[in-house]
Amino acid sequence: MLNASPLNSLEPPLGNFDLERPIAIPHQKQEQILRGAMQVFLEIGYAETSMDRVAAVAGVSKQTIYSHFGDKEGLFKALMERVTINRFRPFFCNDEKLNGEPAIVLRQVAETFLTLKSDPEYLSLLRIIISESKRFPEFAKLYTQTVIERGRELLCRYFDAHPELNFTDSEAIAQIFLGSLVSYVLAQEILYGKESIPLESERIVNSLVSLIVSDRSNQN
Template identity: 30%
Template sequence: MGLDKNHCFSRRELRRQDRRESILAVAAESFLDSGYAGTTMSGIAATLGGSKGTLWSYFSSKEELFASVIERATADYRALLSEILEAPCDDLALTLKRVCASILEKVTGPQSIALHRLVVAEAGRFPEMGVIFYDRGPRMTHTLLAKFLADEMARGRIRNDDPLQTARILASMCVYRTQQQLLWGVIDHTTPEAMEADVDRAVDLFMRAYAL
């Protein structure tokens, strides 16, 4: 009997997880298509075909729902970045190139560009969404990279500086051209060659400034 109860509980949990994923997928599409202001809990519930009460049982507010959408969009990348930073490698420049390539690939993807435009366009009216986006996106990336750079400073491979500020400098240098051109609509796509050039330039400048 105990096994049957556990089995039923597991199935209920799986159904709940599947339902949550469905909500997040619909919400992500709504935020990108209709904006933060134009997205409502009622509208999402109607798209899903359920009641607003059911939706509220998963997310207590639109702000919480937006936070979960951002978390869903960034979780896989944080895992990838951690894997890159933790991989044994004596070539610091090579590791930093891998890091910068991963950052640039992430922020130049169509969904990332659309999300970034959304946040910039609406954060003035809804500052909470800007905070959520920063906390679960750039801040976490910078924090992971800062820990790695702090370890490199402690090993005497790069000069001492504020690790978090150093991480922000490196991340900014690798995205300054291609990402900004995509955001502004100057270009509608990029190429592997252009991204590789951006990464090489960023790491070269960083190593000139910080390598001992």
Template identity: 35%
Template sequence: MQSLEQNTSQPTVSYDAKAEQIVAAAREVFLELGYAATSMDQVAQQARVSKTTLYTRFPSKEELYTAVISAECERRGLRFQPEMFDGLPLRDILVQVGRRFVDLLWSDAAIRVHQAVVGEATRMPVAAQLYFQAGPEQGIANFIALFTRLNDRGLIATDDPAFVARQFLATMQGGAYCQLMLGLCAEPTEEERYAFVEKAVDLFLRGVAPATP
């Protein structure tokens, strides 16, 4: 098996229709079985492609898993460029990116993947590493870049944009997230998710200090 260092890079394959078909099938298999129990043969069968077609696009299970996590983040709008928000008021920017983050984080698929990764982490640490590198690590980097740009534009004032970005993401992990992770509540509606985001953003912007006269 190739080393983890070789397998954690983002796949360079272009996402043609066949590759998208494979990723969609792999998503379902990984969700059902987890990383450890999933085989490339099972993915090929689910995608209805030959193993040659599968391995031509994704030479290893590690690369395929990374592609699945990355594709889900891309689909949810979390692979954004910071400059795309130039010209918008600060609150509007934070609400937009907060909604994207919560839409992914609180989704049934994301909850199930996170639960599976945590369950497998001790006996299959490679799955946890791949998940972190393809998902959270990339997402954190994007938010750090965004808050750095906000600071450069004078919309926020901080000497540590990375800390502020991480605190913002931590704020978005409140609300129903803990209950969702434990299977104690149903997935909130879009209206409920977005109401939470707006309240969380307002608290983040104001803090809890009393208003000065």
């Protein structure tokens, strides 16, 4: 089994991704294969995806895929590592925005996050990460690290810089803040909530912000 692709050769042990490491630039054929693979895997999931279909969509022969990525699992891993990190890393890296009044900053964070609601690629990616979380736990962990852990850290830092918010456990509050947004997207989009129990983003943002910045000065 060949394993000399730039994507795999320097790969750290599973579940121990280095988020700061720059993504290796693959050769042109590999890029072409990965683009096709992304389309198919994200559309129909791991088990349903056949290598024939990936080859057809990517416009290469099956053997070419096998020589570059070893087997189906190798292809999927290479794809998911690239796509997870590339999609989510930029999202929580712009620290500079977190300055200003809580009501305004938090509203902006929430609204930025909720743009994902109408991003089909993000929705497919989230679904496949959950779907394959048992077979490929490393990508579930990678997601929690890149999105949840980073987001929580950034929010925590902001909360701690604003003692007037009066939080006794800023980590938990950050988790609640992000979690309510994640599950709102999940329920409305992936679980078709918008078809049976629609609820506008704006209402979530308004109520969430008002809960967070509410005056707690006269409480224990």
